[in-house]
Amino acid sequence: MHSEDRAGGAGDGQRADDGQGGRFADRRADDEAPRTVIDGRYELLERIGSGGMGEVWKAHDRRLNRFVAVKGLLDRNAMTAGTQATAMQRARREAEAIAKIEHQNVVTVHDQVETDNQVWIVMKLLEARSLADLLSRDGVLAVPRAANIGLQVLQGLRAVHAASVVHRDVKPGNVLVRDDGLAILVDFGIATFEGADRVTRTGSVIGTPSYLAPELFAPASPGPTPASDLWALGVTLYEAVEGRVPFAGQEVWEVQENIRQSPDPVLRYAGPLAPVVQGLLVIDPRERLDAATAEAMLREVLADPASPNAGAATHPPTAVSTSNPSTPPTPALRPAVPPPAPAVPAPVTASAPRPPTAGKRRPRHRGWQIAAAVVSVALLAGAGWLVAQGDGEDGEQGDRAGSTEGQGNSGSQERWKDTHPTLEIGVKDDQPGLSKFDRKTRTYRGYDIDLAYAIAESMGYGKGEVAFTTVATDYRSTALKTKQVDLVIASYSITDDRKTAGPDGYSVDFAGPYYEASRGFLVREKSAKYTINDSSDLRDLGVEVCTARESTYEKALPKQGFTMAESQPNTYQDCLDKLLDPKSDVYAVASDDIILAGYVEANPGKVRRLENIQGAEGYGVAMRPKSRVLKGEVCSALRTILAGRVWEDMYKENLSGLVGDKNPPGRPELTECEGY
Secondary structure, three states: OOOOOOOOOOOOOOEOOOOOOOOEOOOEOOOOOOOOEEOOOEEEEEEEEOOOOOOEEEEEEOOOOEEEEEEEOOOHHHOOHHHHHHHHHHHHHHHHHHHOOOOOOEOOEEEEEEOOOOEEEEEEOOOOEEHHHHHHHHOOOOHHHHHHHHHHHHHHHHHHHHOOEEOOOOOHHHEEEOOOOOEEEOOOOOOEEOOOOOEEOOOEEOOOHHHOOHHHHOOOOOOOOHHHHHHHHHHHHHHHHHOOOOOOOOOHHHHHHHHHHOOOOOOOOOHHHHHHHHHHOOOOOOOOOOHHHHHHHHHHHHOOOOOOOOOOOOOOOOOOOOOOOOOOOOOOOOOOOOOOOOOOOOOHHHOOOOOOOOOOOOOOOOHHHHHHHHHHHHOOOOHHHHHHHOOOOOOOHHHOOOOOOOOOOOOOOOOHHHHOOOEEEEEOOEEOOOEEEEOOOOEEEOHHHHHHHHHHHHOOOOHHHEEEEEOOHHHHHHHHHOOOOOEEOOOOEOOHHHHHOOOOOOOOEEEEEEEEEEEEEEEEOOOOOOOOOOHHHHHHHOOEEEOOOOOOHHHHHHHOOOEEOOOOOOOHHHHHHHHHOOOOOOOEEEEEHHHHHHHHHHOOOOEEEOOOEEEEEEEEEEEOOOOHHHHHHHHHHHHHHHHOOHHHHHHHHHOHHHHOOOOOOOOOOOHHHOOO
16 A cells, blocks of 8 residues: 555554544554544544654545545644644644645645644545655656656646645655556645744754755755755656766755755756756755746656646646646747757757856746757657657668668668768766766767777768767667667677667667676775675675676676675666765675776775676677668778777777776677678
8 A cells, every 4th residue: 555645654552642532532553452533533544654743544534435544744742832832723724725735736635633732634545656666666767757747746836835835845755656647746744834934843954855955954044935845856856867866865964065065966867857957956046947937848848738647737727827737838938949950969069058056147937048958958868768759660761771681782882971960879978988978078088989989980970970879778779779879889798688689679789899898896995894805705795786787797697696786777887876875785886897997096995896707798889780881881990990009099098097907908809790
């Protein structure tokens, strides 16, 4: 059973309320005692959550013969005899305000019941999974699904704010998603009015630290506002598409420090959703996206303002509504933007502009600028965006030169560039030495990048005619299948299963290998839990190993006796982030020696490499199958590169310093280029 409340659980046997008499018949929570009945109507059946705010129960409404959720609004531990009357009055007002909110994306409140020292709200009991459950299961959401959920939550928030209520605990655990896609904002246990006291209960800021807006930390803060709820929505959307919160920390001070040090968190997979997330995560609440603009932008991302599953408002337009939710946004928020030319996708330098930092005012409603940014970033859309838009089977006119059998050696002078004026290449952005994205210069650097340019030059492309797109390990084959890229040069190990069926059932073809890497492990320099000297310690101690999802290590290491983490993230960088977190239970990362060497150089004194283990990874240039013209040109380029000094120079420039060896490894044989 998943209810709309995500409070923690208290142990059985505790009293459901501290009051005596009144309309609350107190009892011990055991099976033998008669069940508690509130107001002679709501029979408490089982506790489904508990915390500082009080218990949350699944209850039976005797009068209407239905199941409901019943929750207390008061923190009994924080009340004294002197504050009880004030707290009760405040809770009554909150319950009344929440009960007035009628919106399909906000949990329905049926009733308000008051006992001697508690105010209860009776809510609809929902059969749905929380967004937190979905992320725990899937890691990340596809961009369209995240945008759809975000739009629905935003519309719910607009109804909440129109009622002069601030939710102040927007997070994945408080968003329920039904099987039909409807998203519902729940858990108003700590909701408050605009302008209410910031410090209550325990004398500290209330809410979940990672989702708290930075202005709430200030000593002179006016308290939670609609803008602080929008920040929390931004954090939630970031987590949905990136697989982690942008500003981590268990304590408020940790989150504060992370925001101060890195106010603009990197967005790897947000695609067209990036401008929305960036706009919601602006430090200054005065410059943060308002709800109306954010809604218009989300509709732009979904490109379907009248989507039947967009969670259109069911309440009358309010003062905060600037457009009818069932119709496209007004021209001021959703201007006409000419579609980009399909033949020449934007290079990486066309990514969305970074939002201004605090202290730099910008126009409150700047929808035309954001809409243009959305269109630009859509060309660099992440994994889920393209998958959700269609499979992209090999039938498009634009790929006719690369999807026809027998053209490579037929004597035809047709070249790949004749039908593809820009060479689209998928690369990694988090591998020092191999392929790393420099945020300052907005460019990629590394061995794979130099190789990509060398191949492109051989194929007749100038440097300005090459466009890079970041691809995660588990998305590389999909990027090819959906024709987002022509080639993938991203430490893509050549394996038989990838040549027959990738992680999404789509096979790829390889040219190469162009480099052969060894397998290894990365561990913490200092570990309080384990003493790890070599890889045998990992095996003997049963240390859980983190690696990228759909990497070769997922299948290879268990066969060698290593213990793998139950669920793996999208990238090796995600594993590294966990390894660097002292509170994480990740103590070892498996990857290629050259990738691990780059991580060691980037994090001196924090991590170290163990000796290499059995096995090698032959990196190949990947492409769609049956692309004979393309493969023939890539193989020809690789032969030239490997035969001359270019390959050796690229190694010395990018990799020799990492591995501590001036001499490159043996030049690989192009086994995947036979017949080309």
